[in-house]
Amino acid sequence: MSEKKQPGIWEGFKAFLMRGNVVDLAVAVVIGAAFTNIVNSVVKGIINPLVGAIGTKNLDSYSTCIKEPCTGSGDTATGVRILWGSVLGATLSFVITAAVVYFLMVLPMAKYLARIEARRKAKEGTHEIIEVTELEVLKEIRDELVAQRGQGRAQD
Numbered sequence: 001m002s003e004k005k006q007p008g009i010w011e012g013f014k015a016f017l018m019r020g021n022v023v024d025l026a027v028a029v030v031i032g033a034a035f036t037n038i039v040n041s042v043v044k045g046i047i048n049p050l051v052g053a054i055g056t057k058n059l060d061s062y063s064t065c066i067k068e069p070c071t072g073s074g075d076t077a078t079g080v081r082i083l084w085g086s087v088l089g090a091t092l093s094f095v096i097t098a099a100v101v102y103f104l105m106v107l108p109m110a111k112y113l114a115r116i117e118a119r120r121k122a123k124e125g126t127h128e129i130i131e132v133t134e135l136e137v138l139k140e141i142r143d144e145l146v147a148q149r150g151q152g153r154a155q156d
Contacts (some may be wrong), residue, residue, distance in 0.1 A: 039097045047092055061090035 062085025070079035
């Protein structure tokens with residue numbers, strides 16, 4: 001009896017790494033990390049000053065005290081605070097990131113792929129018309145040949 005050799009750990013790992021989705025994921029992580037700097041700059045340079053026109057530039061300073069006494073900050077803070085300014089800042093960063101990714105990457109790519117698909121369908125559509133036309137012509141030729149054979153035999 002011959003036993004089939006199981007692929008080794010190294011071969012399995014190589015196969016895993018060579019899958020397209022793993023490479024795509026790695027590229028996405030690298031691009032996302034680089035993109036984070038851009039988003040943080042937009043939040044720090046544009047959003048925070050706009051919010052600062054109303055209140056303070058640092059959203060982290062917005063909080064609500066739910067258990068007195070709320071004094072100090074950082075490690076010396078007393079009481080219990082809800083730091084909703086930090087949540088608001090993180091939410092704004094997320095929304096800005098999602099908007100930029102959607103409008104600068106996802107939407108243009110979707111339009112590009114739709115255009116390619118429309119061209120492909122148009123190309124296939126013209127082939128179908130030609131094929132149907134050719135098929136009809138071939139049927140007509142066949143019918144004509146059958147009719148001619150029938151007339152030739154009738155004369156004999």
